[in-house]
Amino acid sequence: MTTADDGWGELAALYREHARLLVRLAVLLVDDVGIAEEIVQDAFVLVHRRLGHVERPVAYLRTTVVNLSRSRLRRRLVARRHPGLVERDAPAADERVGLRDDQRAVITALQRLPRRQREVLVLRYWSELSEDEIAATLGISNGSVKTHAHRGMAALEQELGT
């Protein structure tokens, strides 16, 4: 039997099941819904090339989303240094309108954390990943996960004054 599906059906099923959570993960990493949507679309394009070759496509997608988010943040830094570039360096103002002041303060503090600390905290407290899963996603050791989590929480406590 021959089919011309080429994995698009499988990809569509993955998309239906996981895209929303991945967009939300990317939002917490880049603080911009539009950019988060682009990142997830790109991640699915990449994973399509690996279907049948990647044993755990969801884990692969999550790692790719984290890596692409990192690239976008790096580009945002460049844009800040070179104001002529078109890269948006702040989220749309209305994206945080629904937040209470205290929630907005937490999100702002989260975004100010060093990149690795922010990634670890988001993966642990929002994605609810285990230490092993976070280590595999970020390509770092379990010890580093603990260190970044500890430092990140300490920085948040200090920033939020609790």
Place this chain on the structure above:
Amino acid sequence: MTVERRLRDAMQARVEGVDAPTMSIRPERPRRVWPAVAAGFALIVVVAIVVALLASGHDDDPIPPASTPYPSRIVAVTTDGRVILASSKDGHALRTLASGALAGGGLAVSPDGRTVYYAEIEQAYCPGDPERIPVTRIMSIPVQGGTPEEIATNVRYPTVSPDGRYLAFTGIPNCSDAGQSVLVKDLYAGARSRGPYDGSWGPKVFAGTTLRGVGGLSWAPDSRHVLFTWFDAPGGQYTGVLDTRAPNTTFLDTSPRVKAKVDTTLCCYQGTRDTLVATVIAQDREHTWTADPRSGRLLDHLTCCGTVVSTDRAGAAFLTYWTDPTHPGGIYRWTLADRHRVFLGSLLFTAAWVPEAGAAR
């Protein structure tokens, strides 16, 4: 309220109501700043091509011999499963060779530039396979067109040795007794197999019983060693080198630092005739690592290319898959000489150089 609870609460509130957009992940070209100029230029190119074709008097080989530092033609598998011959100058299709191919199943061209090997979808997936991996068989077809011929079933990722004698490929996991081993077939050894792997059509040179995710096959210039990748969850991907005549396997540097670099890897041999130099591509990090597969030592790295899907014989011209928000997703040409990406087509899923006739080693 603890910081942890405040963090959870704020993150939940931040993403409340955020939903995934409608799936539209087939990449498209971004808008051009000067569409009218571009359209005019395209018209000129089309007219020039038509005039050239008319002047040539036949369409057997519409692209003249290369005067460029890379082969003039590529073969590619499109997103809708067609195997096409295309110009490497601008990616325009010269002819369709076959259909029904698995876009991600691999593609290879013999070193004499005459035969294309690709993975055709045989059935949607093996009965009872929980992972529902598409089952493919490897077919061959002449670059000039003709009838596809079956080479082997339940396999994919074909790769031809530089001397043209051997075809390496992998088994389909959960589907055949070959598992996901690296397999090698002697193309000179008489009749071609038409059944599932049974050992009769070539040595099963590597039984990867403990390996998973085997892929990224690439021959060394000596037509003896095969570079491949595999992974051990949750650690990431490794790169190994198989000696097809021994057979034994050497693994490249598996230190955490290197493993982290190659955790999403394709790989290919690049290069020189006597030294075995492997190029390891860490896709998401856009790095190409060069390593000595005999010692496993990393030699150098190059930031260039996105996902490299094919290198030319000299290791100086790459076909790459690239996508980011500022570039249309698809196949690009990239050479060491000019070091910038030239877009060839968003509908091309994978591609391979077609070596120029008479240029074989």
